[in-house]
Amino acid sequence: MSLPIDLPAISIPEIPLPIEIPEIIHPAIVHFAIAIPVVIFLLEIYNLAAKRRTISAFSLFLLIVVAVALFGAYLTGSVDGKAAWDMLSTDGQGDLKAHKLLGMYLVYASAFLVVLKLLIMAIRKTVGRILFILILGGFIAVTLFQGKEGGELVYKYGANIEKVADMSSDADDAKDELAEAEENLKELQTKYDALSAENNKADTADETPKEDENKAEEADSNETATPSEDVKKEESDSNETATPSEDVKKEESDSNETATPSEDVNSSTDTNSSN
Secondary structure, eight states: OOOSSOOOOOOOOOOOOSSOOOSSOHHHHHHHHHHHHHHHHHHHHHHHHHOOHHHHHHHHHHHHHHHHHHHHHHHHHHHHHHHHHTTSOHHHHHHHHHHHHHHHHHHHHHHHHHHHHHHHHHHOOHHHHHHHHHHHHHHHHHHHHHHHHHHHHHHTTOTTOHHHHHHHHHHHHHHHHHHHHHHHHHHHHHHHHHHHHHHHHHHHHHHHHHHHHHHHHHHHHHHHHTTHHHHHHHHHHHHHHHTTHHHHHHHHHHHHHHHTTHHHHHHHHHHHHHO
16 A cells, blocks of 8 residues: 555554454454544534534543544554554565554544544634544544545455465465476476486496497408409419410310311222222
8 A cells, every 4th residue: 555645654553452352353443433424524514504512522422432433443444454464475475564554643633533523612712613623534544545446455355254264374375386386397307308318328338348349340341352363363373274274275276177187088989998
């Protein structure tokens, strides 16, 4: 709650009470403190024309009731404020502080109105009555503003509402559980990262011997493959050795040519026999 003006901090002396003030009485008392000044205002306007002392005395009595009601509202509001403080948000707590401060000012203002009413009744001047009505009107405006801000504390921030308190408690429990779950998740993530690092190291260690073995096998295969050149050389030598077959063929042809005179011998033999 932002007040129209910055009010200096004040306090009300604590008065020990013989009884303990219960909670949730503050709204009922505040309603009296807001409604009765309006009644006094109407009576004072009527008494400007009537000018009856009985009406003025009744107005004074009602002012005393207002002062007592506002002091009771302050006491009960302090009790309710303490009960609602923990479940309010930061903004709600700030508004509650401002609401309490303005309430203390209203308590002192109501006491001032009682004293001012006594002076006006002693003077019996119309101007004094008009001045009192104007001051009372300003007091009523502040009480209405205070009531509005008190309603916002309840309906906007959930002050002194049991369901809101339960929801706030559940929300706090959920936050605690969420924080615990996040811590567990961080621990699991740390363990997972450690296991992943170990597995990567193990895989690297296994791959290194395999690479060495592959390199050794490749070297052996290269060494084994080199004798093929000797095999090719032997084949070429065998081809060169095989070439004399042409000479053999030539000798055979020559022998065939040498053998042809047998035909002439046979023909001559035939001739002789015919003779």
